[in-house]
Amino acid sequence: MKLHNLRPAKGATKKEKRIGRGEASGHGGTSTKGNKGGQSRAGYKSKKAHEGGQMPIQRRIPKVGFKNISRVEYKVFNLGQVESLVEKYGLTAFTMENLYINGLISRTDKVKILGNGAISSKLEFKVNAVSEKAKSVIEAAGGSVEIIK
Helix, strand or coil, X not given: CCHHHCCCCCCCCCCCCCCCCCHXXXXXXXXXXXXXXXXXXXXXXXXXXXXXXXXXXXXXXXXXXXCCCCCCCEEEEEHHHHHHHHHHHCCCEEEHHHHHHCCCCCCXXXXXXXXXXXXXXXXXXXXXXXXXXHHHHHHHCCXXXXXXX
16 A cells, blocks of 8 residues: 555545636636526525416416305204204204304305204204204294394
């Protein structure tokens, strides 16, 4: 072994790319950034979702469907569910306040009662909407329905 044969272990050293340190470094002149344009200059930052002249994805993909701005979303309860909720929470009246207190709806929800199932107990309903079938079943059981706006 002689001094001129000594070498560091493979992978132990790495040549650092010293950009913009003159022509002798091999990375002088344009500092590996090419010629002209925003990308060759300091402070360049590409715009989010910019595709460089290609038609952007939000314009390539077709618009689909229709969004009705007048649509009213209801939190729906069937009469069968109402019966089980009355037993579970011990409700005497099926009102918005009772439902909110028991965590079944949020403050801004609108409630609609549908006629699927049966109801045996006499209940007072104060909700935003009721189907015709549900209304007839409730009144037949001796209950009352009040629509809140």
